[in-house]
Amino acid sequence: MNKDKNNQAVWDKLSKQYFNNFAGSDEIEPEAAENLYFAWPVMEKFIKENVKDMDGQRALDFGCGAGEVCEKLAAMGLATTGVDYSEGMIDAARKNVGDTVDLHLGDSKKVLEIAAKDGKFNVIVSVLVFPFIEEIESVMRDLQQSLNEGGLLCFAVFNEEWVRRALENNIDYEQPEDSQGISKLILNFRENRRVEIFHRSKKEYDNILEGLGFARLLEEYPLFPEEFISKVYPGMPADISEYIILGYKKT
Numbered sequence: 577m578n579k580d581k582n583n584q585a586v587w588d589k590l591s592k593q594y595f596n597n598f599a600g601s602d603e604i605e606p607e608a609a610e611n612l613y614f615a616w617p618v619m620e621k622f623i624k625e626n627v628k629d630m631d632g633q634r635a636l637d638f639g640c641g642a643g644e645v646c647e648k649l650a651a652m653g654l655a656t657t658g659v660d661y662s663e664g665m666i667d668a669a670r671k672n673v674g675d676t677v678d679l680h681l682g683d684s685k686k687v688l689e690i691a692a693k694d695g696k697f698n699v700i701v702s703v704l705v706f707p708f709i710e711e712i713e714s715v716m717r718d719l720q721q722s723l724n725e726g727g728l729l730c731f732a733v734f735n736e737e738w739v740r741r742a743l744e745n746n747i748d749y750e751q752p753e754d755s756q757g758i759s760k761l762i763l764n765f766r767e768n769r770r771v772e773i774f775h776r777s778k779k780e781y782d783n784i785l786e787g788l789g790f791a792r793l794l795e796e797y798p799l800f801p802e803e804f805i806s807k808v809y810p811g812m813p814a815d816i817s818e819y820i821i822l823g824y825k826k827t
């Protein structure tokens with residue numbers, strides 16, 4: 577199985593519970609809720625501050641998983657599309673938000689097709705997807721081409737300081753034998769559900785996106801409450817965010 581197929585198969589498995597907060601609270605694993613509850617408010621504020629009139633504006637959630645962020649975008653009045661390359665995730669999203677969100681199985685090439693057919697997007701969000709993609713430049717190029725001029729790109733990725741500490745403390749991350757540093761790691765979603773992860777700094781994202789004509793407007797590090805950290809990540813400090821949230825405008 578090639579690397580990408582292996583990652584897809586892990587996402588298919590995880591779609592059953594891990595990233596499906598629509599499942600009963602007794603069914604989801606505790607750390608699964610964090611993307612939505614800690615990353616989303618920062619993104620929502622950024623979109624509200626930068627999009628004057630939501631009605632009729634087109635939003636894409638790239639790597640939409642089970643559809644939680646799609647639901648939030650649609651509730652803001654944005655005409656929302658979700659794209660994910662895991663069949664399991666898209667099936668879960670269809671069940672959860674299929675009535676209000678346009679959902680497609682595929683990767684950034686699918687996004688290009690949708691933009692060519694139905695129109696470019698005004699807002700693209702992506703929550704914890706880019707770190708799982710090795711060929712990030714070509715994906716960013718596809719997203720840039722699918723976004724209107726003046727459009728927003730806002731995404732959450734892992735924060736370098738958190739990743740270093742977690743690796744030191746043997747929490748979630750493993751170092752593959754053939755790599756040093758933190759640019760290529762394995763993220764183990766417990767019970768041996770492993771995906772490859774490609775860590776990049778804010779500077780690396782800035783360089784890629786500035787090269788594609790984006791200007792950065794947002795850099796935020798939302799913190800988890802202490803009780804969440806001690807329950808889900810015992811041993812990790814509460815004053816380091818797991819995420820960095822970056823927001824850019826296409827100029």
Ligand SMILES: C[S@@+](CC[C@H](N)C(=O)[O-])C[C@H]1O[C@@H](n2cnc3c(N)ncnc32)[C@H](O)[C@@H]1O
Nearest residue numbers: 587611639640641660661662665683703704705
């Ligand atoms: C950590 S999950 C996050 C899901 C969702 N954004 C959330 O916050 O709950 C990563 C998602 O990215 C998707 N993904 C990873 N690489 C992708 C790619 N190249 N194209 C489309 N989806 C991708 C996976 O299938 C998975 O659903």
